[in-house]
Amino acid sequence: MKPLFLIVTALLLPVMAAAGEGDEMLSRIDGNTRLADKDFSASITMIEENPDGSVERNAAKMFRRDRVDAFVLLIELPKDEKGQGYLQVADTLWFYDPESRKFSHTAARESIQDSDANNSDFGSASYAADYRVTAAREGTLGQYQVQILELEARHDEVAYPNKTIWVNQEPALVLKAEDYSLSGRLLRTSYYPGYTQSGDYYNPTTMIFVDALVEGSKTTVTFDEVSTQPLPDSVFTKAYIEQANR
């Protein structure tokens, strides 16, 4: 029994060590991409490419405050949806319709404007809190040396129960992610080919989401006018969303 135990431990030890290093990497990613005490504001543009070749363009203003898990998204394009807004605080999401002037109280896991991007892509996701590393290996992605981490969700409050992420070594930033269902089916591939830095905070300049189930379905999100200047508390309230639209 003892030799078998030693053999199994010897085989598992590198995996366990790699998983431990991987969990540490998740914390480093969070340290670089969670705002901590800062606020975040940006103009975002979403280009949705559909299987039939059509392209839809959405534009919005986004505000985030990670320390209270809050974000606001105000739609500017398309024109007939201008003024619609999302307000999320922790697990609670409201959708605002400027025509009826009603806030709808809804679940916090839906996609944004029916795109391949999810609400969680715009909020303050925490890899370390939401996932554990089950395997890790070295690799390359283009010109970058990366660590490839296989992740399993720690709870069911996340959009995807399993992920594989390609992480730049330094700074620790996710360059690519593959999102899987519980059955192991690839649902979505995400790319983060560039970041901006403000102090010790990094934000993607571009995010590309490729639907693995629907060929030709892709959403590209770009960020402009990025700022980490403090925002008034009133921005993260229903009052601001009502004021900001027509």
Add this chain to the structure above:
Amino acid sequence: MKPLELWIALAILVTASVATQAEDDLFGAGSDEPGGLVSQTTAPDRSLADDLLSNDAGLVFSGDFAFLMRSRWDDISQNQTNSAAVEGTLNLEARPDPESRMLAKLDYQLDAAGSIDLSVREWFGDISINDRLFVRAGRQTLSWGVGYFFSPVDVVNTSEIDPLDPDAQRTGVMSARAHLPMGTSNYYAYILPGSGEAGSDLALKGEWLLGSAEWTLGGVLQAEGADTLATTLSQPWGDASLFAELAVTHGETSASFSDQGLGASREDDWLPQATLGSRVSLSDDDDYRISLVGQYFYNGLGYAEPYWQEQPHSWWPAAAQGEVNSRLRGRHYGAASIQWQEILSSDWSSSVIALYSATDDSWRLQPQISYDWLERFEVTLKSRHDLGDSGSVYSMEGDRNEFIVEVSVVDFTF
């Protein structure tokens, strides 16, 4: 390896190679200049949050218009009526600074005869005080209640929800509203012009989060008329959401009614109304976007028996005098709708709405199908079927069928 297997393997290899090549291009494989992943931000001159609340352009015009043709036929009048019109909305907005703005929303319609119908849906001014208290005064659409087809707590709006078109925009109400947000809680106070000469009505409402549920408690004190205490609850639940309302009214001016006809005053009674419903949205990008809504409404201000059918000679004269509540006169109502948008990723959409009055066993059904071509041309076929005895809530004229064809061209937003 057989030739077919060789081709499949080659196809997989080529596809993987193409995907890898795309990633290499995205992440600069073979680039002579390593790095370039991170760039530095420069802070913008003006806060984006303030940018949205102010506009240096002065008065800004925006709106939309559509050319609409409609043909209607029903089996009682046996008449077909046709109409054509250009209709839409015009918005005028001024934002001199982040603390204030003026907004006017007008609905217009220009018919084939050249006559113009212009109505003001909203016009109001907004001011914010120390970024803590937000005041809006003027004609404004008020949001009060969580019900979809019926909202018994909504006694502040002068126009009711149209159960056959619950998402339709409603005309605003002259009022002044003060809004105090405190974290995820919100507190509102409204002053509304009273219906008589006794003065203004006052409405107060608070909103709170209880876990993932949102709860409101409010009341309306009318200078002349009934007072209402109201509470609502909305709870998301997976792909569904539950909603409920409870309103208790005191000082109802309509009288009771019985087998002997008009009865005692109900002014001293506390009359409850309640509703419970659920919404479910199911979506698979490939095949379906389906929305289902169901709602039950208990109307304590209504009457338990269909006196409008059993004793029409007593009921209808009393209704004409305003002595009975003839608007929603039944006690139990149900409503449901199912909507399927972009059926199987096509340009077709369909919906069915069903309304039921259990008190007099009457129905109203509205199925509808529409086709959207190039997002500029929409054809809608809908019908309305009223089923029940004459004089019933949803079938005043007895069984009735109506068919409508609508064509909308160039729905344009500017």
